[in-house]
Amino acid sequence: MTDIQRLSTLDADFQPRLAALLAWDSVSDDLVQQTVAEIIRAIRARGDAALLDYTARFDRWTPATATELELPRARLAQAWQTIPTDQREALELAVARIRAYAEHQKLESWSYREPDGTLLGQQVTPLDRAGLYVPGGKAAYPSSVLMNAIPAKVAGVGELIMVVPTPDGELNELVLAAAHIAGVDRAFAIGGAQAVAALAYGTETIPGVDKIVGPGNIYVATAKRAVYGQVGIDMIAGPSEILVVCDGATDPDWIAMDLFSQAEHDEDAQSILLSWDGGFLERVAASIERLLPTMERRTIIAAALGARGALIQVRDLDDAITVANVIAPEHLELSVADPEAIVGRIRHAGAIFMGRYTAEALGDYCAGPNHVLPTSRTARFSSPLGVYDFQKRSSLIMASRAGAAELSRTASVLARGEGLTAHARSADYRGEAS
Incomplete structure (x- = not known):
């Protein structure tokens, strides 16, 4: 039996229980912060030498010189040529859709003149150089390469530097192929806090950048927080989240699998379903029980659902919208008959997936909008990653x-x-x- 919480807005203790369910402390502990601070100091003081030491220590392989950390563009092209045809075609389609969407986001310069001839305006320019951190090894995410690299290239970033850890020296071919088609300019086989520090301050081999984007573990997130100010960063992301609002007319198996799709990321991921149809909540619960044993990552899914998942009964659609705006989820599915009629009432969500046929997974890979989204209720004040994150705005004043x-x-x-x-x-x- 999956131990998933049941809540109801009719219960007197609903508000504190919801607050407890949503609570997430993304701040790393003192030991992590101390370790990261030591790594940053070492990279700043010793540059490439420290980078080689950390690569040997954490990734368990020892390049002879720092120049061996760089993955030549020919190596990225080789990966592109050797991956299976279906993967290559999938990457091509995803890139085309992500780029088409990103093109609509470009900010343009503008100005106007007042009657006395004074000119006021805004000049938009791309970043000179951006750094992209990609989680590495065999559990890598080529989709993250596309979602971070393509907006940067559409923005006109002068040089895009990718870093990716390679535990035991093993490269992920799909990640390298994604870097090739996305237009990454230079790639380095480094990871962890040391890679973030190298991008922020530069070493003899790694060029310093103006902004660092991309997901990573707690050490990477802590390092990004620590170097902010020296460079820009995209965000400090927490665990993945999905909130589904359903009217009870969608196949319960579909909804169960949508909840699984985020729960399988890790044990801290959050999957929540809201419905005013109590019978439907029970049917979804039954689907969860029946489908969970068939999942390859069932242990992780079960842990996530048990720790941070919930099936919540609300009074009606209005009540569901109110709760959804409180949760301010990373991913929101409106699995209802007429999502366009209510989407304007959603004030806080990273991405909104509208209709019964729009699985959140489509957004993760190929729909077009970016999958780098605000988590942990930060959708109340922040937005998805986009072209605008790689552009700067300068005010123009000529009296x-x-x-x-x-x-x-x-x-x-x-x-x-x-x-x-x-x-x-x-x-x-x-x-x-x-």
């Missing part, structure tokens, strides 16, 4: 002679009110000359 005369008076008054007389006199000079 005309007449405009300077007008603006200087206002600036001078406000500056003197703040006690900043140099500001005021700097403005006055322009005003007096106009």
Whole structure:
């Protein structure tokens, strides 16, 4: 029997139980932070030498020199040519769809002139260099390569550097092939906090970057948090989440498998179903019991469902929407008859999957929108990764002679009110000359 929590909005203790279910502490413990701080200090002080030491220690292989850490572009092309045809075709289709969606996200420069000739605007420019961290070894994620690399390339990033750990020196061919088709410029066989530090500060071999994106374990996440400020980062992501809102008319096996699809990531993943049809909740529970033994990752799924999963009965659709906005999930499935009629009422969600036929898994791989999404209720204030994360905006201000005369008076008054007389006199000079 799968030990999945049952909640109801009718229960007096629903709010505290929901809060406890959603609680997630993504802050690493003191030992992890201490280890990461030591790694960062070593990389900054010893560069490539420290990188080689950590590769031997954590990834269990010893390159003769740091130059051997780089994976030549020819090696990426070789992987592309040797993977099975069905994988190559799947990557091609996914890339085309992800790129087409990303093209719609590009921010463009703009400006306007005021009647006196003053120009105001915004200039959009891509990052010079971005770093992409890819979880490595045999349990690697080529989809993460595509989702992080393609928006960067569409944005016009000058150089995209990929790092991927290779435990025991083993390379994942599908990851290398994905890097090839996504347009990664340089790739290095390094991982962990040491890779993040190398990207942030640079070594003799690894070029420093302006922003680091991509998922990783607790050491990688802690390192990204630690180097933020030296470089930009995408986000500090928690475990994967799915929330399904269903009216009871979808096949319960489909919904059970959708819950499994996130639970199989790891034991901390969260899968929640909301429905106002109590009988449907029971049918889904029965599907879970029947289908779970057939899953390859059933132990992980069972642990995740038992620790952080829930079947929640709500009063009605309005109640479901209210709870969904409180949960602010990474992935939200609206498995209802008319999702377009209610999607405008969803205020907080990383990605919204609309209709009975839209499995969350489609978004993970090939629908088009990015699968790098805010977790742990951060969808309340943040957004999916996109082209805009690899673009910068600079304000444009060019005062005309007449405009300077007008603006200087206002600036001078406000500056003197703040006690900043140099500001005021700097403005006055322009005003007096106009």
